[in-house]
Amino acid sequence: MDNSESDSSALQAVAGNGLLHRRIFLTRGAALLGATGLGLLTPKLATAQTLPELSNVPGAALSEYGTRSVFEDSVKRNNILSYPGTTGSGGSWTPLESLEGIITPSALHFERHHSGIPAINPDTHQLLIHGLVKRPLLFSMDALCRYPMVSRIQFIECSGNSRVGWAPEPVQKSSGGLHGLLSCSEWTGVPLSILLDEAGVDPKANWILAEGADSAAMTRSVPLAKAMDDTLIAVYQNGEKLRPSNGYPIRLFLPGYEGNASVKWLRRIKVTAGPTMTRDETAEYTDTRPDGSSLMFTFPMEVKSIITAPSLGRPMQGAGLYEISGLAWSGAGKIARVDVSVDGGRTWGQAALSEPVLDKAFTRFRAAWRWNGGPAIIMSRAIDESGAVQPSREQFIASKGLKRDYHYNAIQNWKVAPNGKVSNVYA
Ligand SMILES: Nc1nc2c(c(=O)[nH]1)N[C@H]1C(S)=C(S)[C@@H](COP(=O)(O)O)O[C@H]1N2
Numbered sequence: 130m131d132n133s134e135s136d137s138s139a140l141q142a143v144a145g146n147g148l149l150h151r152r153i154f155l156t157r158g159a160a161l162l163g164a165t166g167l168g169l170l171t172p173k174l175a176t177a178q179t180l181p182e183l184s185n186v187p188g189a190a191l192s193e194y195g196t197r198s199v200f201e202d203s204v205k206r207n208n209i210l211s212y213p214g215t216t217g218s219g220g221s222w223t224p225l226e227s228l229e230g231i232i233t234p235s236a237l238h239f240e241r242h243h244s245g246i247p248a249i250n251p252d253t254h255q256l257l258i259h260g261l262v263k264r265p266l267l268f269s270m271d272a273l274c275r276y277p278m279v280s281r282i283q284f285i286e287c288s289g290n291s292r293v294g295w296a297p298e299p300v301q302k303s304s305g306g307l308h309g310l311l312s313c314s315e316w317t318g319v320p321l322s323i324l325l326d327e328a329g330v331d332p333k334a335n336w337i338l339a340e341g342a343d344s345a346a347m348t349r350s351v352p353l354a355k356a357m358d359d360t361l362i363a364v365y366q367n368g369e370k371l372r373p374s375n376g377y378p379i380r381l382f383l384p385g386y387e388g389n390a391s392v393k394w395l396r397r398i399k400v401t402a403g404p405t406m407t408r409d410e411t412a413e414y415t416d417t418r419p420d421g422s423s424l425m426f427t428f429p430m431e432v433k434s435i436i437t438a439p440s441l442g443r444p445m446q447g448a449g450l451y452e453i454s455g456l457a458w459s460g461a462g463k464i465a466r467v468d469v470s471v472d473g474g475r476t477w478g479q480a481a482l483s484e485p486v487l488d489k490a491f492t493r494f495r496a497a498w499r500w501n502g503g504p505a506i507i508m509s510r511a512i513d514e515s516g517a518v519q520p521s522r523e524q525f526i527a528s529k530g531l532k533r534d535y536h537y538n539a540i541q542n543w544k545v546a547p548n549g550k551v552s553n554v555y556a
């Protein structure tokens with residue numbers, strides 16, 4: 130295909146206000162999104178390159194454990210909250226707007242602790258499996274690690290994530306500041322089903338109880354069907370042992386479920402007939418409905434997406450061609466489609482989904498936009514393989530009510546001002 134051919138077909142508009150066809154990412158047309166394609170010639174025309182001074186002296190020493198470039202120090206977890214009178218109880222948000230691809234670096238994985246991070250020595254830590262089983266079992270970490278392991282790339286999201294969406298006025302924070310109780314890693318561990326089979330589950334059993342070794346003793350009930358399906362006792366995160374803040378040495382990992390149930394610092398699994406009704410699932414993590422009644426055990430995180438670029442703190446720099454980039458995910462499975470609008474939801478076009486598109490993982494989506502420099506409202510709407518569609522904030526509040534604490538998954542809108550500044554707006 131020659132350039133002129135790809136150019137003309139790649140730049141086809143699919144929706145109002147300059148949204149372009151996703152074909153641009155499938156052809157050499159993507160080159161048009163480069164600065165030279167804009168006709169702006171942001172890179173200078175090359176004449177000669179000056180030799181960097183540093184190339185005349187030997188570089189720094191090797192190290193046993195790596196660190197990032199000092200020039201990247203500003204990329205940090207943010208919004209760090211600790212409850213008064215405690216040091217380690219609260220949350221820290223992943224800076225989603227500063228990351229690309231679908232993996233969250235372990236050092237930037239969000240944290241949510243109810244009583245700080247325990248310093249657990251793996252040599253003495255044990256996992257107990259008991260309750261309605263033929264043989265109660267006690268695993269040292271060494272014994273546990275002799276079982277076959279599997280690896281999966283999957284997200285974890287706190288059910289309280291994005292709850293600022295209920296605020297009467299839109300909160301002005303970055304993508305990560307609004308939605309960063311959310312991360313995606315490669316998790317490696319032992320399928321819980323293998324351990325439960327070995328213990329021999331009683332036919333009367335229908336649930337399990339999982340308890341952490343932290344002083345919050347986070348304790349949650351989980352349906353046995355989920356425990357036997359894709360639940361992991363996770364040992365590794367992105368290739369190395371879990372970080373202390375994410376559950377070292379082991380955590381329960383429940384793909385697609387609200388983060389709270391993925392009990393960290395796991396010390397005990399009890400097989401039970403029904404849910405145990407612990408404090409953590411009765412006083413909290415229930416969903417109040419408009420009539421005042423509450424739903425319990427609403428585990429799956431629903432289909433959702435956010436635009437990370439442009440976003441608040443990542444302004445536009447003059448009219449021209451831009452790539453819109455964002456993340457979509459769903460606790461129900463794979464992302465089937467993401468639609469993008471740059472005219473406040475009047476018209477929509479399909480975004481390109483970047484490979485890989487995985488089950489219960491972040492999916493990176495991209496759309497091309499010819500911004501004319503005028504005011505615009507940009508938004509994304511994800512659809513998962515079960516057919517569930519991410520609702521608008523209006524639809525969401527109409528069905529779920531104005532005051533809830535958990536499972537906020539409505540569309541979020543960024544307003545782009547003619548000066549390129551980006552702010553959070555309600556429709
Ligand atoms: N033992 C224990 N497990 C826990 C928690 C906790 O405080 N203690 N917090 C839960 C909550 S509310 C969430 S959202 C996730 C957060 O996991 P992360 O800190 O690895 O991101 O862990 C869950 N597991």
Ligand SMILES: [Mo]
Pocket residue numbers: 241286287288289388389
């Ligand atoms: Mo959470």
